[in-house]
Amino acid sequence: MPYFDAASATPLHPVAREALLASLDEGWADPARLHREGRRARMLLDAARETAAEAVGCRPDELTFTPSGTRALHTGIAGTLDARRRTGRRLVVSSVEHSAVLHAADAHRAAGGQVTEVAVTRTGRVNDTAYARALADDTALACLQSANHEVGTRQPVTAVAEACRAAGVPLLVDAAQSLPWGPVSGAWGLLTGSAHKWGGPAGVGLLVVRKGVRFAPPAPRDEREAGRSPGFADIPGVVAAAASLRAAHAEAEAEAARLRALVDTIRERVPALVPDAEVVGDPERRLPHLVTFSCLYADGESLLHGLDRVGFSVSSGSSCTSSSLTPSHVLRAMGVLSEGNVRVSLPPGTSAAEVERFLTVLPGAVRSVREQLGAPADGASDRVHDRDPGASETAGAGAAGRAGVDGAVDAPAERVETPGETREGSGPAHPRGTDEASQVSQASPATQGTYTVDALGTLCPVPVIELAKVIDSVPVGAVVTVLADDEAARLDIPAWCSMRGHDYLGADGSAYRLRRR
Amino acid sequence: MPYFDAASATPLHPVAREALLASLDEGWADPARLHREGRRARMLLDAARETAAEAVGCRPDELTFTPSGTRALHTGIAGTLDARRRTGRRLVVSSVEHSAVLHAADAHRAAGGQVTEVAVTRTGRVNDTAYARALADDTALACLQSANHEVGTRQPVTAVAEACRAAGVPLLVDAAQSLPWGPVSGAWGLLTGSAHKWGGPAGVGLLVVRKGVRFAPPAPRDEREAGRSPGFADIPGVVAAAASLRAAHAEAEAEAARLRALVDTIRERVPALVPDAEVVGDPERRLPHLVTFSCLYADGESLLHGLDRVGFSVSSGSSCTSSSLTPSHVLRAMGVLSEGNVRVSLPPGTSAAEVERFLTVLPGAVRSVREQLGAPADGASDRVHDRDPGASETAGAGAAGRAGVDGAVDAPAERVETPGETREGSGPAHPRGTDEASQVSQASPATQGTYTVDALGTLCPVPVIELAKVIDSVPVGAVVTVLADDEAARLDIPAWCSMRGHDYLGADGSAYRLRRR
CATH class of the missing domain: 3.30.110.40 (TusA-like domain)
Structure with a gap:
């Protein structure tokens, strides 16, 4: 049963499972305690931090484990905005950031701060010159995802980080979607990630705050994780997350090439197979495993269910699949069709045969939804x-x-x-x-x-x-x-x-x- | 190797391990997704919520899973204070609450709120009449632990909850230490717990907000867990937590009686075996598995290490074991000796032989530390x-x-x-x-x-x-x-x-x- 929703969550990587099981007996104690069990837990935590830091490309003492990527973003944003409030209270974000970033921006606005949203092109990509222009004297923090979670478009992080460096503004990179494929280069100041995107367990995020970035851990204070993540850490989870990040990176190059070819196939053939379908997102500067398309005269929820019935799990940015009744803010910011939206994100190991089968069943699934909706006849399409x-x-x-x-x-x-x-x-x-x-x-x-x-x-x-x-x-x-x-x-x-x-x-x-x- | 620090964290309960392993394959997907894997994850999450709610004694829709007990406390306190800010900005806490509560109180004070700390007796117990007197017209929230984490003293939750109800103030009960032994009775409004205290995995806390309690989820908003806990949940962890809570409760009565007898032995014999030692905490109204004593002329860290060398893991509220250089605020609030402090908290399954052995090695461990410190000779003791x-x-x-x-x-x-x-x-x-x-x-x-x-x-x-x-x-x-x-x-x-x-x-x-x- 092919699961094509890796961008939401991936099944546990075998290395993650192994590391989790291996550390259940040693990693349950409080790493802040001085006794034998505490010291063992501490050693596991320290080793996991070193492994993760090496994979991300930072120093271990710059890396904090958090309970999720969302919490890493919330903390990273709040902590930098607070520490730099004397510089100003402006937050710059792209219009296609993850909702965790945009909700943090809403909270900042509600607290009297200013937010600048940088627009994207129809492919969902930020223009780095436009982003640089948005950096004002009062900018406390800039945020940019490394790649978009809904359409897979990679962002010009290196160029934007350079512009931020020149303007003296720290850049927070939400690397949730790209981190499974490798570290993020460039002069970023903060970076976040989420383990269940790379085959690690849920419940583990990471927040990197590079030395020199002013940061004030949000209240209430807590002594754990350098004050940046309150609460008792899930060490077996953290160990599994670190081990699987290293494993994912070791496999990334070969797997990315393989999945990229499969995604190319989908990108090319969907418009030919499905009338009135539009593939969205940047065709070149994109994640290797993700492709999104929209189908006129269809609704995302029915499409999801139709594909689910024939064995394929995908997701959708159509409004009809969410409780909010508004279509994906990403598709909206790109100005592209939201109806009948399907996101296909292939987990490592996806076979060519599975993709072929998907392409075989897709046209019928779309046709069936359109018929149920009384959509225009095939001739119109x-x-x-x-x-x-x-x-x-x-x-x-x-x-x-x-x-x-x-x-x-x-x-x-x-x-x-x-x-x-x-x-x-x-x-x-x-x-x-x-x-x-x-x-x-x-x-x-x-x-x-x-x-x-x-x-x-x-x-x-x-x-x-x-x-x-x-x-x-x-x-x-x-x-x-x-x-x-x-x-x-x-x-x-x-x-x-x-x-x-x-x-x-x-x-x-x-x-x-x-x-x- | 006896581990006597259950109040910090307990090893995984066999039921937790089993549930964790059983749900790794089904519980990794996003429960908010409509596809097969998402629905399976959702079913696990819903079932875990029902199990946990039954064990706690609340409705499933009143219970939110959080990444830790600390985060449950932070969210519970901030959300209630915010929702009731028109009533007033006073927070009432006891002086022996967990640091997560007191740090939340610090944050509230820093944000312009008022905090009333209710004192405790020399046994660490709140007087319910004194607590009732502290409830003022401007009180937005009152917090009281069900039992103290350092000395084991149970608090008069039912009486204080009744006083709060009469005053129209919601009571938040930090039940981290007592929840392994059973639900908390009384008319409390909010309750928090932490799975690694009852044999569940780390990374899972719970927050109960009873219907009728005004609550405003802290910003940034997030759609998960009724808006009360941002970020992707660790469903295998949550499943393991719920299953082990039920298992712990099933075993609680028999195990509590057994451990209470072992603790009684320690309470009686330590003062006879160790000169200048004082057992602290309420002798009767206490947790079954926990006993704390302090030893004059000894330091907690050396005692910990000494006991660790002979195979016993304990913890200490002495200042010398923490980075803050201040002794435990609990011992301070009780006005009892902090030096040479040792907390013994027995995990389920501790044998009488282990406790006997502890009592055999303890006097030598204390003597050795005192000698190293050049403490008064035996005669003085x-x-x-x-x-x-x-x-x-x-x-x-x-x-x-x-x-x-x-x-x-x-x-x-x-x-x-x-x-x-x-x-x-x-x-x-x-x-x-x-x-x-x-x-x-x-x-x-x-x-x-x-x-x-x-x-x-x-x-x-x-x-x-x-x-x-x-x-x-x-x-x-x-x-x-x-x-x-x-x-x-x-x-x-x-x-x-x-x-x-x-x-x-x-x-x-x-x-x-x-x-x-």
């Missing part, structure tokens, strides 16, 4: 590969024909209703959509060329599906207004326009305007 | 059992003889030097004592009856040793001033006076005054 107007019109007739079941979509004065939410078993993911229906209507004969699709109360991907169903019944050049109050529409309607070649004109509240091409 | 003045004078002559080697201690105008720090292998524990020497001198003939022992620059237990060496050369009724700048002197000199029957007159900075009896 084909247009992404053949955008000449003739083909488009033919396909459009099919779509219009479906949308016009209940009325005449080409009679603009009439109200045309289309099914709003027809997906079976949608459950609580789209609660607002259940009793709603989208509509396309023309406001009045005087505003000939202005059409409205009412998708209020429906959730991703329904607004875009409704729009796609009726677009071909709208005259070329006419303006369509889509009424949609789902957060994802803000991302998906412009992305749809861009993918399908229509002109996106902008939004006013819940009203999105576009011109048919 | 005997006085604790025979305090009639005649015996005292005899013994005193011996002590004075030793102290008077370099001069005439009975010639008050002369300066008498005694060896300050003669202990071998003292290492860095007593750095200031190395080149120093204590002195007893009489200021001038005009102030006949006033003697000075200069122990400045020496560390615990040297000031008391120097005092004991010369006390018999001082006329009965005369006032002795001890100059000592070690923190522990503040506790040990009054305690010594009380143990030896002299009148402690008070301190002025580093000058302690007492009258010989």
Whole structure:
């Protein structure tokens, strides 16, 4: 049963398991105690720290074990902001950082601090010159991930670290996603990682604070881990984490090359196999094992479940898979489609055969979800590969024909209703959509060329599906207004326009305007 | 090799080990994910939460797993103080709480809050009426441990919880030490625990917030564990923790009775076996497995090492075993002797033979440390059992003889030097004592009856040793001033006076005054 969600967590590396079992008998005591058991625990902890420090490329006394990567980030950010508060209270982050960083930024803002978010390109990459410009006199700390957790894009850490060094600002690198593949080079000041991303156990993160970086451990104070991580450490976990980091690095080069080739295959073949799919993220400067794509007219949760049923575990940045009902902030910051989003992240050891099988089942899984949602027929989907107007019109007739079941979509004065939410078993993911229906209507004969699709109360991907169903019944050049109050529409309607070649004109509240091409 | 430091950490319970191993393969994935592996992890997490909640006596949705008991305390305290800040900013704690509570109180004070510390008796027990009086209109939160971690005294939680309920103040119970023995009854509002105290793995704490208690999870926010514990949970650890808590409770009654009898043996026999030793803590209302005693003229670190060499692992609240150079705040709050402090806490399964062997080797270990420190001869030590003045004078002559080697201690105008720090292998524990020497001198003939022992620059237990060496050369009724700048002197000199029957007159900075009896 292939597990393709390594970016969330990887199964225990055999070395981690071995180290964990080996240290259960020796590593349970308090390393701060002077007795035999305490000294043994201390020795294990010290050895683990040395191993981890060597793998990360720092001094052992610069490295603190924390209970998670999230806690490492929270502590690293709070401790540096506090120590440097006389310099200023500005925190600079990229707009695609992990939520742990952005939530720490929210907390800083709530406490009266300032936050600058540096934008990214459509591939999710920070521009290092833009980042350098964001460093102001009052900047206490800058944060940049080494690689993005959702789309795999590597960030220009070395260049940004150099700009930070020049500006006298410490750079904190969230290395959670790249650390399994090797150390992070460059003049960074702080670095964080998370063991369960590299095959270590959960419950172990690491925080590196390089000598010379001013740092004030957040209160309440505690004597453990140089005051930087309160509470009794899980030493068997820490030992397993350190051992598996070393093991992962030893295997990284060969495994990265192998997985990179598999990911290349997915990147190339998904757009050919799945109509209206878009691969997102930087095609070259990226993690070796991770690829993300989005599928028009599909919802992430149904896709996840569909792939799960045929044996593949993936994740998704679509809004419909999270409790917040907002699509991934990463996809939003990149300005790319969020609907039908699938992240594939291959754990070490993934075989070519597993990837082949994934590519075999994927098209059917997407098709099935689209059918359940009443998405445009295959003809409409084909247009992404053949955008000449003739083909488009033919396909459009099919779509219009479906949308016009209940009325005449080409009679603009009439109200045309289309099914709003027809997906079976949608459950609580789209609660607002259940009793709603989208509509396309023309406001009045005087505003000939202005059409409205009412998708209020429906959730991703329904607004875009409704729009796609009726677009071909709208005259070329006419303006369509889509009424949609789902957060994802803000991302998906412009992305749809861009993918399908229509002109996106902008939004006013819940009203999105576009011109048919 | 008997390990008698269960109050610090216990070895893994067999059930914990089994549960840990069984869940390594199923519990590594992200429980927030929708795929197969995520659902399995979620099921394990939910089942562990139900098991732990049943053992604690709460609803599963009231229980949060945290990375440690310390973090549970920090979060529980900060979250309640914040949510109830409109009521007031007063935190009430006992003076013998765990340092994690007192450090949280420090942080609260630093942030502008008020803290009331409720004193304890000489047995380390809070008076519930006194605690109730400390609850004011502006009290946001009250904290009380269920039992003390250093001396084992159980606190009147039920009565204090009732007083808190009447005052409308939530009570947070730090149950770290008692939870291995059963749930905590009473109308508490919050409760914390730590798995490695009951045979679970390190890295797992728990925080219970009962329904109806206002609670605001501290920033930065995070979606895991109801927002109360950021970061990816160690599910195998959590599963092992829950399973072993249930197992510990199943065995608690029988094991508590057995260990209580062994502790009774230690409590009875130590004062008879070791001269000048004092057992501290409540003799009845106490944890079943824990006993603490202090030995005059000995230092905790040397005692620890001495016991360690003969195979026993214990801990100590003496200042010389910690980096802070101050004695345990618990012993300080109780007003009892801190020097030569030994805490014995028996893990489940400790045999009567092990305890017998401990009692056999203890007297020699203490004697050896005292000899290394140049403590008063055996005769002096005997006085604790025979305090009639005649015996005292005899013994005193011996002590004075030793102290008077370099001069005439009975010639008050002369300066008498005694060896300050003669202990071998003292290492860095007593750095200031190395080149120093204590002195007893009489200021001038005009102030006949006033003697000075200069122990400045020496560390615990040297000031008391120097005092004991010369006390018999001082006329009965005369006032002795001890100059000592070690923190522990503040506790040990009054305690010594009380143990030896002299009148402690008070301190002025580093000058302690007492009258010989």
